[in-house]
Amino acid sequence: MTVARDHLLRSLAPLPDGAWAMIDEEARTRLAPALAARRVVDFAGPLGWTHSATNLGRTEALAAADGLEARRRRVLPLVEARVPFTVSRQELFDADRGAADRDLGDLARAAHRMAVAENQAIFHGWEEAGVPGIVPASPHPPVPRVPDFEDYPQRVALAVTTLLENGVGGPYALVLGSAAYAKVIETAEHGGYPMWDHVRKILEDGPVVWAPGVHGGVVLSLRGGDFLFESGQDLSVGYDRHEGDAVHLYLEQSFSFRIATPEAAIGLVSASDADADRPA
Template identity: 55%
Template structure:
């Protein structure tokens, strides 16, 4: 999380330096475990607030040069193709009384609304990466995966077999590991609570199959199996998640978490989606 962009207007907020530090630290602490998709995709950035698009490295042919150009026979023209970055802003509030308490040295500031905003911001990013965001021209891993979407089923003791078949499908298509399984919060709870016959933990069994990780992921539906080899998925970030200032009154300071990003799947074969 960064906090250096002038457009965030932080200098106009009635928040002393020590309180800004507490707010930034809390935002970072909350966001780090929630941004699960960043653990398995390539991160490009942060390019800053002025970064507007991700280059696709391709161009589209034009009919020709502008009308009225003499001697333009044989001239070839094209326009570069780019994918724009989307902007996300999630508002939250902090009471001025709490800011005063931070200045007094309170070690446990009440920043519950910041925690809520962090959950929302992280889920927006995760969901765009895994399930897409058509309005922002983002295709997610689940949308472009060429594989059938196998069902995990109600009996979680059958999940190791399903995951092993998924890993085998990736390997057969030349997609190396290690692999990670990103699962919704409810499925993750079932995994960590389940013991197989003989007392073997389901969580450990899945990790052994993957040679990677089982990752709790807010915003994902079901589970997504991906390769961690790198080079398959790119998260391009302009403004990394940062706290900015909106307004204030006698009792409350209105702030926000802001980010700009886009996402590209470079190798659709590197991900498999499991339904429930």
């Protein structure tokens, strides 16, 4: 998480520097485990708040006359995402005095909501923002699974085999929504062998990643160059306004996402709607 202090208006907030340091650290702590997409796709940036579009390296012809030929460069605009939250001035002042039981629950909620939004955009798409999703873009039929999680290694193996047959090498990552992730962790196969270890071997020692917001699961290659996340302003905390004890802040970022090789991933279908994470 980076801090761009110009347009975020942090200097106008009635908070001391120590409070800002505490808020930034809390945001980092809350965001880091949940930003799953960044762990398995290529990340470029941050390129700054003024960076507005990603070069696609392509053009489109324009109508012209009198022997003139013209083409327009194609770009992908970045999308800005913001989640507001509120902190108590008194709570921050008490923490500055040494209180260990600080209450920053609304910041935790905002961080989770932002992480869920980013994960859902990358893996399932955000049509209005022009963000393609890894699962919808994949040409492979999703791998179904039955409710019994003991068969999950076979499903992961089928997904990996499909990628290999299409010339997509590993290692691979298995990205799972919260419900599926918990099932994989707690399930032991016949004989007591932990499913986690079996799945990791199938993935060629790739990671099993918790991704709140993901529906079911996704197997994708980690070879690089297939999925491209470009960060303008990385996740930062800004100031909106204050009213008495309540200080209204927000988490904000700008980014674009491109898919170079859609066949480098395959979805694993949930057995029921219960496996689909929902925004907080």
